[in-house]
Amino acid sequence: MLSIKNLDVRVEQKEILKGFNLQINPGEIHAIMGPNGTGKSTLASVLAGKNEYEVTGGEISYLGKDLLEMSPDERAREGVFLAFQYPVEIPGVSTTNFMKAAVNAKRKHLGLDPMDAKTFLQLLNEKRAIVELSREFTSRSLNEGFSGGEKKRNEIFQMAMLEPKLAILDETDSGLDIDALRIVANGVNQLRNKDNAFLVITHYQRLLNYIVPDFVHVMYGGRIVKSGGKELALQLEERGYDWIKEEVASLA
């Protein structure tokens, strides 16, 4: 589904990703962990197409297409979803309206007619239940006055509405209490199937108790330095990142 090869990325002349490689197949959940400042969020932004990142080398193929040739909105309509670490607020635009526009933009892209109001509302209610958001939330202005936890739940709700093929969760767990964490994880688990894939970026092993990954990757210095199964996350939780840093240093 997604194949990243030798990716080099700069922000304002500073190299963030250096020779980054990653392969994701349908049905898989990949977790990316690592210390602060190793380029985890940069990876998420580059996949979604944020323009301040300059790709200086390598390639990304998504469902057989060159992802880097696609605009951010094209990528989204093709099924790439980013759950933001810091979701924005849009005054005067309700979550319902926002989602209706997004759902229909995608449908238009697929050559489908806009969804009729009744079907849309059914879908909305169904997906709202997954993240336990009340009706009142979807009629309020998008994220305006929402708590941190509510904003993150709203991201998962939007993901549920748009049913992406590749969902990237950028530190969705940061700032969440244990209940919200459970709700978010539950959302992801309900959505996972054999055709979609998840890339979960996190600092903590905690989230991975709820979302069980097929692969855990450790990022350091702009690339993946260690990969393993879910037990790697437990190891990191126990031992921290220093032993990884040492391993990298000894290889250099």
Place this chain on the structure above:
Amino acid sequence: MEKEQDDILQEHINSDYKYGFTTDIEQEFAPMGLNEDIVRFISAKKNEPEWMLNWRLQAFKAWQQMKQPQWQNVHFPEIDYQKIIYYAAPKKKKEIKSLDDIDPEIRETYDKLGIPIQEQKVLAGVAVDYVMDSESVITTFRAALKEKGVIFCSMSEAIREHADLVKKYLGTVVPTRDNYFAALNSAVFSDGSFVYIPKGVRCPMELSTYFRINAENTGQFERTLIIADDRSYVSYLEGCTAPTRDENQLHAAVVELVAMDSAEIKYSTVQNWYPGDKNGIGGVYNFVTKRGLCQGDSSKISWAQVETGSAITWKYPSCILKGDNSIGEFYSVAVTNNYQQADTGTKMIHIGKNTRSRIVSKGISAGKSQNSYRGLVKVAGTAENAYNFSQCDSLLIGDKCGAHTFPYLEIKNNTGKVEHEATTSKIGEDLMFYCNQRGLSDEEAVSMIVNGYCKEVFKHLPMEFAVEAQKLLDVSLEGSVG
């Protein structure tokens, strides 16, 4: 409401100014230029009584002694008032008694504008006065209105048929010498609508006038007068378009509203005059005086406007709050793109006791345009316990446009309260990226953000107009991103 608003967002019109066509009909014109004979010519064309002609001639004399104001924050070459045609009208083939008598070309024009002249289908029960250039074409639903005693007709007809009312109120809210353009309008005004709502009557339908400039080199000078008698209510809508032309066309209208005891007038405008092309060539100069008088106690006048068109807009719909406990409201969205210039806002003049006013202005600037809010809140010595709340927000799209705010406060009574809030914001990259990431194109994203930003104003527009306004916003901001 929520749902319909959203539907509109799906139906984006991705086109340039789509009302730019011209109707090919036989027309008659006054000779170019302006002098006393032209004033007489217009008055004669309209079969006006002597008193009306004299009123015009006095206004003309006043205008000759006045100078065009220079204080606005807009720039344009000097207007040659002798190069304008002051009267143009579709040549009447026969007298129009029913809808069937209307020239098919004119019918087609209004069909193209999306407002078919057919009573059965017209805007779900909105009575419409159709004005093309200097003449009213027809007013619909007259019989139904007459039953309630509501008078809704063209100004020309009102001068002939309801002289007592016209004489009593014309020029009382906007005197002929009020300003340069008001004086000009008073001398040469062509047509417009006249409305009278009798005591205790709630007007059974929304009244609407659709103004259309068609002829070349022609100015449009309509005059509207609305009188709401004690305890009556009326909601009035005004829409306007003009063909795409390279030269600038002058539109100098006067609107006067009078609300008696406990009466309420709601006046909504969607102004979509041709704004000129992307290089700033052509477009309508929209210099308009609109003012409402809350004459009676507990009366209320509410202005809601969406200004998307015109090369230059210069307009301050105002309220004179004379009656005790009277209320004035102004809700405005003004959009400028390319080389458009707008200097618009309101005046709230508090005279009566316990008068309240509310101003919500949303300016949106894109391209190389300049958008100014200019507002006056005046509290007279007599206005005990007056209250005003003003909110003026500016939204910038791109970095070549400008937004300006000129609030004026004149407070002569300190028992009241005046609050002013102002914000300026930009559509930031983070916001755009977030919308893009959900699959919305740049244009869809801007449309969504802007419509959200204007929501507070749109909710004060009648449904039909809110729909129209959102579509217009999309068209106006076309090409402002990316």
